[in-house]
Amino acid sequence: MAYWLFKSEPDTWGWDDQQAKGDAGQEWDGVRNYQARNFMREMKVGDKGFFYHSQTDKAVVGIVEVCAEAHPDSSTDDARWECVDIKAVRPFAEPVTLEQIKAEPRLAEMVLVKNSRLSVQPVTEAEWTLVCEMGATKP
DNA sequence: GCCAACGTTGGC
DNA sequence: GCCAACGTTGGC
Numbered sequence: 001m002a003y004w005l006f007k008s009e010p011d012t013w014g015w016d017d018q019q020a021k022g023d024a025g026q027e028w029d030g031v032r033n034y035q036a037r038n039f040m041r042e043m044k045v046g047d048k049g050f051f052y053h054s055q056t057d058k059a060v061v062g063i064v065e066v067c068a069e070a071h072p073d074s075s076t077d078d079a080r081w082e083c084v085d086i087k088a089v090r091p092f093a094e095p096v097t098l099e100q101i102k103a104e105p106r107l108a109e110m111v112l113v114k115n116s117r118l119s120v121q122p123v124t125e126a127e128w129t130l131v132c133e134m135g136a137t138k139p
Numbered sequence: 140g141c142c143a144a145c146g147t148t149g150g151c
Numbered sequence: 152g153c154c155a156a157c158g159t160t161g162g163c
Contacts, residue, residue, distance in 0.1 A: 009161090033146075054161060098162080117145060117160050141163085148157080 003123040004039065004049035005112060006064060006086065015051055015061045018088045025067040025087035028120075029075040036120035040084045041070045048139075049086060050123060050131065052112070059095040060131060063139075064088055092135040106130060 006028060008014065018026060031037055043066045051062040068085035101107045107130065111121035123131075132139040 007161095035146090058162075115145085116162070119160085143160105143162090145160085146158090148155100150155090151153090 002043070002047045003125060003128040004043065004047060004066075005052055005060075005121045005123050006049050007052045007054050007119045007121075009055050010053040010057055011055070014053060015088070015091065018051060018062070018064065018086070019091070021087065023067075023087055025085040027068075027074060027085050028083045029073045031073070031083055031119060032081060033119060035118060037070075037080075037082055039120045039122060040082060043069060043084050045069060048089070048128070050128075051088070057095070058098040060092060060101075060135065061095045062088060062091045063132075063137065090137065092137045094134075094136050096131050096135045100134060101131070104130070104134070 028040070031040065045066055045068065047066040049064045049066065050060045051064050052060050064086040066084050067087045070082040070084050072079065073081040073083045098112070101110060102113060107113065107127060110123070110127055111118060129139055
C-alpha cells in the first residue's frame with residue numbers, strides 16, 4: 001500500500017467538506033498538473049493519504065483513503081485530466097503544521113518541504129508513521 | 140500583498 | 152527544440 005498527500009485550500013474545499021461526504025467520497029477534481037495526475041494514476045483503492053490545508057492553515061488535518069482509482073475528471077472535457085475519489089477516514093487529533101514538519105529533520109525530504117507547489121504528492125511509509133505520531137493519530 | 144518557484148505556452 | 156514570457160501557487 002502506498003501513501004500520499006492531498007493539498008487543498010480550505011476556503012475552496014476543506015476537511016469539513018470532505019468529511020461531510022462520508023464514505024461516498026469525493027472526486028479529487030480540478031488538478032491541472034501532469035505530475036500530480038501521474039501520481040493519481042498510480043493510486044490503488046485502499047491507499048491512504050494525508051489531507052493538507054494550504055494557505056491559511058498550512059497543516060495536515062486528516063487522513064483520507066482512495067475509494068476509486070483514476071478516471072476522467074468530470075469538471076472538464078479535456079481528456080488529459082484524470083482524478084481519483086477519496087473519502088475521509090479520521091481527523092488528526094492534533095493537526096501537524098508545516099512549521100513542525102520543517103522543524104523535524106527526519107521530514108526534511110518530504111515533497112511538501114522540497115516542492116511546496118505540488119498539489120498531489122507521494123509520502124514514504126516512514127514519513128507517514130512519523131507525521132501520524134506527531135499528530136497523536138492512529139496511522 | 141509580495142515575491143520566489145515552478146509549469147505551461149507560444150514564437151522563432 | 153529552445154527559450155522568453157506569462158500565469159499560478161503557496162509561503163511569508
